Structures are given as structure tokens and as C-alpha cells.
Amino acid sequence: xxxxxxxxxxxxxxxRMKQAxxxxxxxxxxxxxxxxxxxGHLSREELAxxxxxxxxxxxxxxxxxxxxxxxTLGIAREIKVGDIARVELDLGRExxxxxxxxxxxxxxxxHDDDLESxxxxxxxxxxxxxxxxxxxxxxxxxxxxxxxxxxxxxRESRG
Amino acid sequence: xxxxxxxxxxxxxxxRMKQAxxxxxxxxxxxxxxxxxxxGHLSREELAxxxxxxxxxxxxxxxxxxxxxxxTLGIAREIKVGDIARVELDLGRExxxxxxxxxxxxxxxxHDDDLESxxxxxxxxxxxxxxxxxxxxxxxxxxxxxxxxxxxxxRESRG
DNA sequence: CTATATGCAAATATTTTGCAGAATG
DNA sequence: CATTCTGCAAAATATTTGCATATAG
Numbered sequence: 001x002x003x004x005x006x007x008x009x010x011x012x013x014x015x016r017m018k019q020a021x022x023x024x025x026x027x028x029x030x031x032x033x034x035x036x037x038x039x040g041h042l043s044r045e046e047l048a049x050x051x052x053x054x055x056x057x058x059x060x061x062x063x064x065x066x067x068x069x070x071x072t073l074g075i076a077r078e079i080k081v082g083d084i085a086r087v088e089l090d091l092g093r094e095x096x097x098x099x100x101x102x103x104x105x106x107x108x109x110x111h112d113d114d115l116e117s118x119x120x121x122x123x124x125x126x127x128x129x130x131x132x133x134x135x136x137x138x139x140x141x142x143x144x145x146x147x148x149x150x151x152x153x154x155r156e157s158r159g
Numbered sequence: 160x161x162x163x164x165x166x167x168x169x170x171x172x173x174x175r176m177k178q179a180x181x182x183x184x185x186x187x188x189x190x191x192x193x194x195x196x197x198x199g200h201l202s203r204e205e206l207a208x209x210x211x212x213x214x215x216x217x218x219x220x221x222x223x224x225x226x227x228x229x230x231t232l233g234i235a236r237e238i239k240v241g242d243i244a245r246v247e248l249d250l251g252r253e254x255x256x257x258x259x260x261x262x263x264x265x266x267x268x269x270h271d272d273d274l275e276s277x278x279x280x281x282x283x284x285x286x287x288x289x290x291x292x293x294x295x296x297x298x299x300x301x302x303x304x305x306x307x308x309x310x311x312x313x314r315e316s317r318g
Numbered sequence: 319c320t321a322t323a324t325g326c327a328a329a330t331a332t333t334t335t336g337c338a339g340a341a342t343g
Numbered sequence: 344c345a346t347t348c349t350g351c352a353a354a355a356t357a358t359t360t361g362c363a364t365a366t367a368g
Contacts, residue, residue, distance in 0.1 A: 023342055023347060044333090058348050063227035064333065066348090079238035102293075103199055108285055111265035115277045119296050122271050126258055129304035134206075137278045182322060182367050199326095205358090218325050223358065225323090323366070334356065334367070 009033070009093020013075055020073050027051075027058045031066055034087070035076065041086045041107050079136070081105040097135040103144035168192070172234055174255040179232050186210075186217045191248070194235065200245045200266050206282055211220020239296075240264040262303035 009032055017024055035042065035052055040049070044063050051058040067087050070076035075091045081100050086107070097116070099108040119133040140148070168191055176183050178307050194201065195210055201209070203222050210217040226246050229235035234250045245266070256275070258267040262268040299307070 021347095025342065025348060027349075059351095061334080061351080062349055065335095068334095071168065080244075085239075098281060099287065101287070110281060110285060112190060112277070112281050115274070115281060117275045118271070118277060122274060123258060123296055123298045125269055126236060128260070128298040129301070129302040131298060134297035136297070137282055137296040138295070139282045139287040142286040142288070152178060184323060186324075189351065194339080216325095220359080221324055224360095227359095292323095320368085321367090324364085326362095328360085330357100330359065332355100334355070335353085337351095338348100340345085343344105 009036070010089075011090070012092040015073055016073055016091060022069055022073070026056045027062060028066055030054055030056060030058055031063060035087060035089045040111075041079070041088055043084050043086050047087065075084050077134075079107065081107065095132060097137070099137050099139065100143035101144055102150065103139075103140050107139055171251040172248070175232055175234055175250055181228055181232070185215045186221060187225055189213055189217055190222060194246065194248045198268075200238070200247055202243050202245050206246065219225060231262075231278050236293075238266065240266065254291060256296070258298065260300035260303055261297050261308065262299050265300055267300075281304070 009029065013032060014024060022148060030051055031047060034047055034099045035145075037048075044060070046064045047067075048058060051063070067076065070087070070089075071078060075089065076087050077090050078113075079086045079088055079098060079100070084105055086114040096109045099110055101105070101108075116133070117125055120130065120134050123133050124130055172191060189210055190206060193206055197209075198265050202313065203219070203226055206226075207217060207219040207222045210222070213271060224253075225237065229246070229248075230237060233245050234248065238245045238257060238259070239248055243264060255268045255270045255271070258269055260267075261266070274294060275292070278294050279289065282292050284287050
């Protein structure tokens with residue numbers, strides 16, 4: 001029930017926070033740990049729910065405030081799918097992109113060098129800064145594609 | 160001041176609505192027209208604001224309800240950037256993808272065949288249905304990149 | 319005509335904030 | 344210790360809905 005020791009947060013995260021002068025409290029550590037343990041794809045509510053009964057319980061407002069800090073510092077980012085805004089750690093994770101199912105909201109991470117370099121040339125062609133582009137490809141996953149041939153899709157079976 | 164005659168909605172939209180058995184009222188036509196005229200990148204509030212003083216005025220609830228219908232029918236889709244959920248017509252427009260600036264929320268449309276076919280093979284490799292994938296590439300636009308070298312970015316200068 | 323769409327106002331849901339007290343560096 | 348964080352409850356926003364009336368087909 002304790003898949004990740006509270007100690008081993010990616011060094012980059014701690015460094016970025018220190019550099020920005022924000023504190024790494026026990027609750028914040030818990031939030032970061034939860035994000036790390038869960039592939040990072042949790043909504044703020046799920047996050048708060050999960051931390052409601054933990055060691056130091058974390059309130060919903062704190063989750064909102066801290067996530068805002070994380071996004072501002074570039075440590076995390078939001079992925080909005082349908083109505084759900086999920087939070088994902090960005091710093092300290094290997095570079096990756098997302099495949100999202102528009103039917104159920106499921107997220108699959110992937111990385112493809114060719115796609116990335118092509119995307120890079122596209123953004124360059126449009127005058128965008130030449131950083132690592134974030135790619136999000138939307139489609140319909142196998143399960144939803146199969147379900148929709150019958151009835152509805154399996155949206156309800158996912159968070 | 161009347162850039163688009165109310166008559167020329169893409170045929171595909173009317174057909175899809177008829178097929179689904181939903182009505183194409185004057186207000187709905189106005190909403191669709193506004194979406195067409197504005198590159199399609201408007202939030203629900205902007206949409207309602209814009210139609211507040213038009214021929215048949217459209218209320219905010221109607222905008223919400225109708226946009227929901229449009230998304231459900233696959234006529235429109237949402238693009239969420241930062242805190243703003245924009246609505247874009249999908250049907251009756253040429254196939255395109257999005258380049259979004261994470262700093263100011265600006266959206267640039269583009270289309271790249273190579274990128275698309277590569278994305279297609281990626282989704283196929285992950286078991287996704289082999290439809291046209293929607294690609295969203297996030298980066299920082301030229302203006303924001305320049306601004307951030309000074310101070311903040313030009314987020315405030317956009318809606 | 320009958321079923322659908324609409325406005326309004328009220329109900330919900332979501333996100334942000336003020337403040338007093340706790341905790342960090 | 345001074346500054347930053349937190350929880351709580353309340354405020355500000357955003358979204359949905361009930362219902363009487365207007366309209367499309």
C-alpha cells in the first residue's frame with residue numbers, strides 16, 4: 001500500500017521548487033507522490049479524494065492551489081479530455097506524448113521520434129519557438145470502437 | 160457587417176442535423192454562422208456575447224445546450240487551452256489540425272500530410288481505430304517566445 | 319398539430335479566496 | 344523567526360435544468 005517511498009521524488013522537481021522559492025511541505029510531497037504513482041493522470045478531485053485519508057490529509061483547496069503552482073513552474077501540466085482536466089507531472093519524466101481516446105477519455109503515453117521531429121519542423125515553419133513540441137493525438141481506442149459498433153462505448157466504465 | 164449570408168451553411172451540417180432529427184432554428188443557424196465566421200475558435204461565452212444583440216438574440220443556456228448537441232453529433236468539438244474551452248466546427252471544414260501556444264492560448268490551424276500519416280500509424284500501432292487522428296501540437300508562439308525573453312508573454316493581450 | 323427549442327431564473331458544480339493558525343527553511 | 348502553507352467556510356464562476364411559451368417541421 002505504499003508503492004513509492006516518500007523520499008524519491010525526481011531531483012529535478014525539488015530543484016525547480018527550491019529555485020522558485022516555494023516550499024516542499026509534507027502535503028505537497030504527498031501530492032507529488034500521488035501523481036508519480038498514478039502515471040500522473042489524475043484530476044484534482046481524484047487527487048484530493050485519494051489524499052483525504054493519507055498521512056497528512058490534503059484538502060481540495062490545497063490541491064487546487066498547489067497544482068496551480070506546479071503548472072506555473074512548469075513541473076506539471078493539464079491534459080483536458082472531455083470534461084475532465086487531468087494533471088500530469090512533466091518534470092523528471094521521460095519525454096512522451098499522448099494518445100487520447102475521445103470516447104472514454106483514456107490516455108496512452110507514447111513516444112515516436114519521427115513524429116516528434118516532424119512536429120518540430122511544423123512548429124518551426126509556423127514561427128513557433130523551437131522547443132520540444134507536445135503532441136496530442138486524438139482518436140478512438142479499440143474498446144470504444146468495438147462498443148460503438150454495438151451501442152455506446154465504455155465511457156461509464158472509466159473515471 | 161454581414162460577412163456570411165445566413166443561407167450558406169455547409170451542406171454536411173444540415174444533413175447531419177436532419178439525420179439526427181434535431182431542428183435547425185434561426186438561433187441555431189446564428190450560432191453556426193458565428194462559428195463559421197470566426198474561424199470557429201470561440202468560447203461559449205464569446206459566442207453568447209456576440210449573439211446577444213443579433214437578429215434573434217441567443218441566450219447563454221441555448222448556446223450551452225446547442226453546443227452540447229453539436230459536439231454530440233460530431234459537428235463541432237471543443238479545444239481546451241488553458242482555462243478557455245473553445246468551440247470549433249468540425250463538419251464541413253477541410254481537415255486540419257491545431258498548433259496551440261501554451262503561453263497565450265492562440266490557435267493556428269495547419270495540415271501536414273506526412274505528420275498525419277505518421278500519426279495514423281502511431282494510433283494504429285496502439286490499437287486505436289483507424290480514423291483520421293486529430294493532432295494537437297503545443298508550443299510557444301513567436302510573440303510569446305520574444306516576450307518571455309523580456310518579461311511575461313502577451314497572454315493578457317488575447318481573449 | 320406535436321415534438322423540439324428557448325429564455326429565464328433557480329439549482330448545481332467547479333474554482334478561487336480571506337483569514338486565522340500551523341509549519342517550513 | 345519571518346514567510347509561506349493550509350483548512351475551512353464563504354465567494355465568485357461556470358454549467359445544467361425545470362418549466363411555461365414560442366417555433367419548426
